[in-house]
Amino acid sequence: MTQFGPLPPQSNRADFIMTVDAANDDGTPLDITDSQIFVTLSDHLGCARVQASTSDGRVVKEVPENGEFSITIRADALACLQPGNYRLAIVFKDGADTSQPYEGDLPIFEGPR
Numbered sequence: 001m002t003q004f005g006p007l008p009p010q011s012n013r014a015d016f017i018m019t020v021d022a023a024n025d026d027g028t029p030l031d032i033t034d035s036q037i038f039v040t041l042s043d044h045l046g047c048a049r050v051q052a053s054t055s056d057g058r059v060v061k062e063v064p065e066n067g068e069f070s071i072t073i074r075a076d077a078l079a080c081l082q083p084g085n086y087r088l089a090i091v092f093k094d095g096a097d098t099s100q101p102y103e104g105d106l107p108i109f110e111g112p113r
Helices: none
Strands: 002-004 016-021 036-042 048-053 059-063 068-073 084-094 097-109
Touching (some): 036 059, 036 068
Antiparallel strands (some): 036 048, 059 068, 084 097
16 A cells, blocks of 8 residues: 655645546556546544545546546535544455555645635
């Protein structure tokens, strides 16, 4: 699993947009054409607070054969988050195989009204 972060602080009153270039252990691009992608923001207790996926359209495969995808979580979904650190986990499901290749910390702050 690749640890990234901490990611730049994110307002709970603004959209979170992130582009990821998924890679194999040797650094070559990971083909995600047949993968479903799930993203979860969890609190310090491990409780899922915000979820996104390719199924709901908030995770979009930009160039799947090169492993490129983007995550967009709108401000209205982040508004329920209290300021603090959240764990961002990315999970790939490809047929019967499930992997969690990426995880990192996303600090959330109270945005201006």
